[in-house]
Amino acid sequence: MPEVRLNQITGDWVIIATERAKRPEDFKHKKEKKEVPQHSASCPFCTGNESMTPSETFRITDSDGNWTVRCVPNKFSALTPEGIIVKKRDDFKECLTGIGLHEVIIETPRHDMTTALLAPEHIMDILKAYRNRQLAFYEDERVEHVIVFKNHGEGAGTSLEHPHSQIVGTPVFPGQVMNRLNEAIRNYYYVNFGDCLYCLYMKGEKDQKERVVCENEHFLAFVPYAALSPFHVWIFPKRHNACYGLITDEEIGALAVILKEVLLRLYMGLDNPDYNYVVRSLSPRGSDAKYFHWYIAVVPRLTKAAGFELGTGMFINTSMPEESAKFLREVEL
Amino acid sequence: MPEVRLNQITGDWVIIATERAKRPEDFKHKKEKKEVPQHSASCPFCTGNESMTPSETFRITDSDGNWTVRCVPNKFSALTPEGIIVKKRDDFKECLTGIGLHEVIIETPRHDMTTALLAPEHIMDILKAYRNRQLAFYEDERVEHVIVFKNHGEGAGTSLEHPHSQIVGTPVFPGQVMNRLNEAIRNYYYVNFGDCLYCLYMKGEKDQKERVVCENEHFLAFVPYAALSPFHVWIFPKRHNACYGLITDEEIGALAVILKEVLLRLYMGLDNPDYNYVVRSLSPRGSDAKYFHWYIAVVPRLTKAAGFELGTGMFINTSMPEESAKFLREVEL
Numbered sequence: 001m002p003e004v005r006l007n008q009i010t011g012d013w014v015i016i017a018t019e020r021a022k023r024p025e026d027f028k029h030k031k032e033k034k035e036v037p038q039h040s041a042s043c044p045f046c047t048g049n050e051s052m053t054p055s056e057t058f059r060i061t062d063s064d065g066n067w068t069v070r071c072v073p074n075k076f077s078a079l080t081p082e083g084i085i086v087k088k089r090d091d092f093k094e095c096l097t098g099i100g101l102h103e104v105i106i107e108t109p110r111h112d113m114t115t116a117l118l119a120p121e122h123i124m125d126i127l128k129a130y131r132n133r134q135l136a137f138y139e140d141e142r143v144e145h146v147i148v149f150k151n152h153g154e155g156a157g158t159s160l161e162h163p164h165s166q167i168v169g170t171p172v173f174p175g176q177v178m179n180r181l182n183e184a185i186r187n188y189y190y191v192n193f194g195d196c197l198y199c200l201y202m203k204g205e206k207d208q209k210e211r212v213v214c215e216n217e218h219f220l221a222f223v224p225y226a227a228l229s230p231f232h233v234w235i236f237p238k239r240h241n242a243c244y245g246l247i248t249d250e251e252i253g254a255l256a257v258i259l260k261e262v263l264l265r266l267y268m269g270l271d272n273p274d275y276n277y278v279v280r281s282l283s284p285r286g287s288d289a290k291y292f293h294w295y296i297a298v299v300p301r302l303t304k305a306a307g308f309e310l311g312t313g314m315f316i317n318t319s320m321p322e323e324s325a326k327f328l329r330e331v332e333l
Numbered sequence: 334m335p336e337v338r339l340n341q342i343t344g345d346w347v348i349i350a351t352e353r354a355k356r357p358e359d360f361k362h363k364k365e366k367k368e369v370p371q372h373s374a375s376c377p378f379c380t381g382n383e384s385m386t387p388s389e390t391f392r393i394t395d396s397d398g399n400w401t402v403r404c405v406p407n408k409f410s411a412l413t414p415e416g417i418i419v420k421k422r423d424d425f426k427e428c429l430t431g432i433g434l435h436e437v438i439i440e441t442p443r444h445d446m447t448t449a450l451l452a453p454e455h456i457m458d459i460l461k462a463y464r465n466r467q468l469a470f471y472e473d474e475r476v477e478h479v480i481v482f483k484n485h486g487e488g489a490g491t492s493l494e495h496p497h498s499q500i501v502g503t504p505v506f507p508g509q510v511m512n513r514l515n516e517a518i519r520n521y522y523y524v525n526f527g528d529c530l531y532c533l534y535m536k537g538e539k540d541q542k543e544r545v546v547c548e549n550e551h552f553l554a555f556v557p558y559a560a561l562s563p564f565h566v567w568i569f570p571k572r573h574n575a576c577y578g579l580i581t582d583e584e585i586g587a588l589a590v591i592l593k594e595v596l597l598r599l600y601m602g603l604d605n606p607d608y609n610y611v612v613r614s615l616s617p618r619g620s621d622a623k624y625f626h627w628y629i630a631v632v633p634r635l636t637k638a639a640g641f642e643l644g645t646g647m648f649i650n651t652s653m654p655e656e657s658a659k660f661l662r663e664v665e666l
Contacts, residue, residue: 001413001416001430001431002411002412002413002430002431003428003429003430003431004412004428004429004430004431004433004503004504004505005426005427005428006426006427006428008425008427010508011508012507012508012509013503013505013507013508015411015412015431015503016431017411017412017431018431019409019410019411019413020409020411076352076353077352078335078348078350078352078353078641078649079335079337079348079350080334080335080352083334090537091533091537092341092533092534092536092537092538092558093338093339093537093558094338094339094341095336095337095338095339095559096336096337097334097335097336097337098334098335098336098337098348098349098350098351100337145645147640147641147644147645149639149640149641149643149644150640151639151640155637156639156640157637157638157639157640158639166640166641168641170337170346170348170645170647171337172337172346172647174345174346174645174646174647175343175344175345175346175512175646175647176345176645176646176647177645177646179508179512179646200424200425201425203425204423204424204425204426205425225425225426226428276639276640276643276644277640278640278643278644279644280644297643297644299643304488304490305490305638306482306484306489306490306491306609307480307482307483307484307489307490307499307609307610307611308411308480308482308499308501310482310609310611310630310632311480311482311609311611311612311613311630312478312480312503312507312509312510313507313508313509313510313512314503314505314507314508314509316411
């Protein structure tokens with residue numbers, strides 16, 4: 001019997017289609033392997049080609065003075081960093097000039113590396129770069145919202161194979177994020193007598209254990225009860241805070257370890273699937289919001305949204321979240 | 334300069350990325366052509382294979398008594414038609430038994446046909462089948478919402494090449510649809526002194542003309558001002574009504590003509606792109622709602638949602654809606 005589960009965090013109903021369900025192994029990625037060189041002369045993100053990118057905004061170096069992570073403006077930015085926001089409206093149209101910030105976080109000098117295989121110490125540098133850039137973006141008063149994300153593989157929308165993440169600061173607050181805030185606020189003020197929906201939810205997943213993938217002192221990684229798609233994993237910080245940028249160095253150490261473990265379990269278990277991850281966060285100006293809680297969503301791109309999903313926003317998940325979590329827990333590392 | 338446009342109907346902001354914009358021709362579909370037979374012995378939707386499908390729920394026949402359109406339960410239904418809805422909840426989880434209806438509308442006996450190339454009279458039969466099944470689904474008291482949609486091509490999530498649409502009745506009201514209703518209700522009661530947002534919006538597009546693709550007595554087809562993706566087309570009925578199922582025969586005739594024209598312009602102009610279309614509608618029980626207005630959204634699948642879209646719900650559209658509309662208007666038929 002299929003189930004229709006409520007994702008309390010997103011407010012979406014999800015159909016867990018047990019009749020169509022596949023075994024975890026059936027989701028293994030079937031892409032052609034191709035040889036990727038360690039270094040590419042034409043890649044703007046490779047060492048020696050630093051002059052091919054716009055001027056660096058941030059870098060982290062190792063003890064030998066070589067960079068491990070670099071941040072640069074996106075050469076093909078979706079928004080323009082220069083200018084002022086002008087609003088235009090007529091009877092039925094509303095728009096703003098497309099002002100905003102868009103940078104690339106080059107995650108490693110190695111062209112052929114993948115995040116799952118980097119050392120946790122290196123992933124810490126990437127996470128520190130996210131923190132630095134997120135806080136810097138929010139200092140720009142034209143920026144209303146900042147999103148950090150990674151596209152891994154063609155199926156996840158990447159166009160450059162050198163490992164990188166992106167960060168975008170938009171001049172508007174996204175409607176989807178607003179809807180989620182509304183869910184959280186409604187829960188906080190009207191439903192649960194002042195409890196953070198995310199804290200409550202995390203406690204539930206931790207107690208029930210069956211959807212937990214891994215855990216450490218500061219973070220819990222699990223396949224949510226109403227996962228929108230197969231092998232969707234959420235990484236929640238145990239300390240309540242609405243803004244990623246206010247993460248401590250100690251927490252960054254723990255996050256690097258758990259993010260690596262989640263990505264490595266996907267890499268080994270599902271044969272390096274395409275995936276996106278996103279850091280969902282508010283601004284440091286809203287960091288004391290008791291109702292919102294930052295987190296990371298890791299979304300393997302194993303299925304395709306079709307007309308049903310477009311027309312309802314509901315998802316049909318052809319895997320059981322409990323089985324996906326068990327499968328990931330049991331991957332041999 | 335890029336623009337950030339508000340899609341008033343969906344409540345979403347869209348980045349119109351002019352710096353990244355492509356020419357309309359650049360969106361042409363580059364899939365390999367493959368030979369599709371007129372009839373396939375193994376296809377359950379082909380004539381002669383009617384016994385391979387579950388029992389028919391509806392059919393339309395031509396003057397010779399041969400079927401033109403058949404409706405059958407989906408053999409791989411996402412939901413179960415038998416049973417009662419049982420709700421379960423604990424502290425942090427909520428779910429329903431996955432009861433619901435799911436049928437396939439087989440659009441033509443011809444295996445190799447495509448909707449864009451069918452005669453308008455034949456498309457009328459398909460649209461009549463949608464009407465019949467939508468109204469029948471809503472008679473089932475377990476059904477809260479009904480969505481009619483079509484997936485054309487692999488990139489749009491179809492798995493069977495024989496032309497077909499689908500209809501699903503869910504036991505819950507989808508969150509995304511609820512959010513859109515909220516936008517429309519807010520507009521109706523609090524913003525525009527009792528005007529339907531959709532009627533107002535259609536008037537704006539009709540007056541400004543530049544995004545209109547085609548029009549007839551009963552319908553207007555246009556690329557919306559804040560189209561979420563390239564060549565997105567909305568077909569709005571001119572008569573205000575919230576429920577598709579209450580469409581008249583005369584309107585079905587006009588809808589068949591305009592739907593065919595839109596699909597044919599996409600087919601000829603962009604070389605048979607993959608697409609989805611969805612019929613957005615309320616129940617006939619809510620058909621007198623003054624704030625909602627049914628319509629059809631046609632969504633060519635020319636770009637891929639990546640981390641930015643997942644994390645914000647905002648879309649980056651790399652085409653100018655005005656240019657896309659002009660391109661479609663000028664396709665030679």
